[in-house]
Amino acid sequence: MQETDRDLLPEGLEDRLPLAAAVATRVMRSALDVLDIHGYDRVQPPSIEFEKSLASRMAGVQPRRMFRFVDPASLRTLALRSDMTPQLGRIASTSLAAAPRPLRLCYAGQVVTIKGDGLDPTRERLQLGAELIGMDSVAAAGEIVAVAIEALRAAGATGVSVDFTLPDLVDTLAAKALPLAPDAIAAVRRELDAKDAGGLVAAGGAAYLPLLTAIGPFDAAIERLSAIDAGGALATRIAALRTIAARIGKAARLTLDPSERHGFEYQSWFGFSIYADGLSGVLGRGGSYTIKSNRADKADEPAIGFSLYPDTLIDRLAEAEPRRDALFLPLGHDPVHAARLRAIGWRTVAALGEGCEERALGCSHRLENGEAVPV
């Protein structure tokens, strides 16, 4: 199809057309409904804010990844949100500062980055998530992981798997059982994350080599991690992971990758990634973190939450989406019959003149004598 320049969308930005948009609407509603019935209150922050506000409350949000522009009203820099989590942190520590803790909030919306991520040019994605604020206990972690899995399953994901990590593992071990020179910590973390045994030894982290064996299906990997943990420095973390895993039960396949750091730059003791059958790449991430207070009279708050990026799930479900039934309403039809059939779930498509024909309009049925008749 010949198209002029004016029709094209910028790189990494796409329209969702009818079939996929219908699936997206259903996926988002189903997931939000799960968050809602578990007591998570939705909030809706604006799509643009002061850049400082979006970037300052949490590590891990990079201003350089956001579209930024000057606000003629304030003469300050605004940015399109690239992540809704900092907005939830802002709301929790300002408008909802006095609300009881734990505070359960959820959100859904579009987020935009100025550049795609690696080979993926996508610059706008749907984000949906939940945050539990004021607490980052094992019980809180168990609820967050369970709710994330339930939301994804309700949205249509199958074969959900969750990969646990301990984002501050190296710091914890370096402080107690396996001392490291302060300037070696970053390198050891990096080589562990890359699963590079040679690099790990070269970085002075030979003592950390056994961690590379504590990776894989949860039950076996946690046993190996436990065996390594001679000094007991990780005992409470290991017990916490076992408790969370027991809570999940058979709702998802569980794996462990205790030294995974990529994507968990701002998490504290606990992190997890979610995957599902047939979807390449991670579907979402979560974990514990700290909401920084910016007021002298208010302490930082622990929090735990997750974010899902359902675009790949939506695309996959759209491929298998069956054609919907639709009822053609011929010219001169009785609107009372049409309204009655809509009220019991029919989707109607009305003729608006000669030449409107049921097959052309993709209808499966036709209204005849007050009844839906297959065409």
Added chain:
Amino acid sequence: MQETDRDLLPEGLEDRLPLAAAVATRVMRSALDVLDIHGYDRVQPPSIEFEKSLASRMAGVQPRRMFRFVDPASLRTLALRSDMTPQLGRIASTSLAAAPRPLRLCYAGQVVTIKGDGLDPTRERLQLGAELIGMDSVAAAGEIVAVAIEALRAAGATGVSVDFTLPDLVDTLAAKALPLAPDAIAAVRRELDAKDAGGLVAAGGAAYLPLLTAIGPFDAAIERLSAIDAGGALATRIAALRTIAARIGKAARLTLDPSERHGFEYQSWFGFSIYADGLSGVLGRGGSYTIKSNRADKADEPAIGFSLYPDTLIDRLAEAEPRRDALFLPLGHDPVHAARLRAIGWRTVAALGEGCEERALGCSHRLENGEAVPV
């Protein structure tokens, strides 16, 4: 509450907090469901596009009202959408160019302007609407007005009223019954829109004075318009409005203001504004228009549609929103009971440690022996 600069949102941008966000979610779902069962397929365009693409397909979208910034990928100017209608036009004439007509599409999302509107500082609003593409007949107009009213009523609006207008009235009359000098047309339109009888005479539009009496409740006003229309130049328009009004019946109060132009700069023969009880200002607008083709092998397309801006409705409904029941799940509760109660509609809030207390968490009920007991 003492807040630092970092907490504040830019002028005209706001968070929707739990109560209002729950109402917003319900309002948008209810309205979209009505559009869906009438055969309108949702599409989801991106929140940013090339400025040219947003501004060029229709008159009435002003680039100066949009946040604009340079795309580092294309080095072209992007803009945050200030109106989703042009995006629907783009989709209809590109990706869906080959889809059968009439094409029924709908949409919902956030739109942003760089400045508020007059005294209202709001810069981000929800927009929701439907477009019927390939047709702008009387039957199409009747369906669009009826669906707009039904969507608003489903969303919770009461006392809906619709004000009809004829956007090209002056052009039609000037071409036939009441000739005007070409350079007087704009002034006559402006004075009629302002309902300024003196100004109208001064602008050379004395012959148009009787139009100022054809304003008000529909049945009486259309009679007066008919009486004025000596030459019959408006006969088909008057018949069309009567047909649309008959279709609406008692679903809404109808009024006529045939020379209203403000807000209908890009409409053709038909326009309407929607109001509801207790809401100041217009809740939405609609009408017929033309989607300009940008391809030599493709003609312009007639279209008709409407946009609703439900923010004021959401705020109003949130004021009267009752407290929701919520079921507290004490520590050590049986998750099977909790899941069963969620499945039949309960919203649950789980204790996550000592100190979590049902009253503090706003719960109306407590799980005891597998049953919900009021607290």
